[in-house]
């Protein structure tokens with residue numbers, strides 16, 4: 001017996017059926033199964049109903065592609081701590097809300113707070129327990145800081161998930177309509193934004209925001225992987241992809257689930273009129289054959305129009321680009337992200353002296369952090385190296401600091417061993433400790449400056465300060481750095 005998918009519902013005693021409803025009612029109204037209906041074939045849906053009504057689950061999760069899929073087959077119980085309190089006041093007891101249980105719902109639709117995950121009924125603990133939600137079995141996530149952009153994305157995805165599940169059992173999407181709708185949306189996006197949108201890069205950054213949340217850890221976060229992800233949904237119509245896979249793409253390219261449904265209806269009505277269903281390649285042809293239905297004509301005229309028109313940035317991209325410049329983002333990354341040339345970026349900068357000044361200051365700050373961190377890391381990696389040796393090891397870093405940050409560099413080199421043989425005994429451990437603290441603080445500042453608003457965790461710091469592991473291995477040294485780490489980890493918890 002599992003808590004997420006029911007089984008053998010037909011063997012429920014008549015009394016239970018009278019209270020809970022027929023197996024059909026239980027499946028469609030009280031389980032997360034309806035989320036898996038719409039992108040599946042009719043045969044597979046019949047299989048779902050048959051299995052959970054008459055049999056044990058057996059390999060159903062495998063047949064649905066969950067076991068081998070990127071979102072996993074585990075659906076931990078989830079609850080919102082605010083709902084929990086409200087339910088107790090209202091009903092005297094807290095219960096598991098169906099809307100919280102769907103994979104991909106991470107924020108309570110009612111309270112907008114992060115939903116907590118239950119520690120019971122997991123693969124590794126207390127499986128098959130009858131439990132009701134209480135604070136002590138729900139991991140407390142409600143107070144975790146979450147940046148507004150990420151919150152918006154999580155809300156949109158959760159909303160799409162719930163909307164899909166609400167469609168009910170009678171709605172099935174034809175795979176070829178789905179692919180056609182995706183292809184049309186992607187083409188429109190790039191036509192309407194004059195090529196400023198790179199869907200792959202967009203999906204990758206979208207996925208990057210979602211990735212810390214269960215079960216979204218294995219989303220594609222590089223443009224190349226995002227490209228493969230998109231292709232797998234847009235090339236050949238498929239019936240067996242996980243609904244979340246579709247919903248990630250839908251939320252990214254349509255923004256709202258309703259927009260996707262609208263696009264889908266247009267293709268569905270086309271299909272109903274004249275497109276017979278036989279080959280798997282059908283969806284692509286349905287898109288390519290579009291001139292008869294008026295899409296392609298519009299597109300072509302858009303494209304021709306675009307060639308004649310002087311390049312003008314859409315206001316929303318202009319704002320985003322200005323935001324990047326104010327933060328001191330490198331010109332090349334802006335070029336890559338928004339598909340505008342460096343000369344356009346230079347034009348934007350030179351037209352606004354304040355912006356230019358802000359960009360230069362931020363740029364310098366970031367470079368300063370970057371070079372200082374690398375130098376301090378170098379010292380940590382090579383605790384016995386003299387300034388001369390380290391200079392030979394990191395010539396570019398040394399040169400940059402020598403030219404741009406000389407006072408700091410000189411103060412650092414004074415603390416380093418002089419290079420004379422045998423002075424190992426004279427290592428100034430407290431100076432080392434101070435340097436390591438500085439390195440940790442710099443890495444935190446850097447990750448804040450790059451706009452990462454996630455709580456800084458120990459694992460982040462270890463990744464950002466590569467020397468940290470090695471330093472901390474010296475158990476009697478670095479007391480200040482240890483205290484600093486402790487404080488950071490504690491404050492991340494609260």
Ligand SMILES: [Zn+2]
Nearest residue numbers: 080083108111
């Ligand atoms: Zn709630």
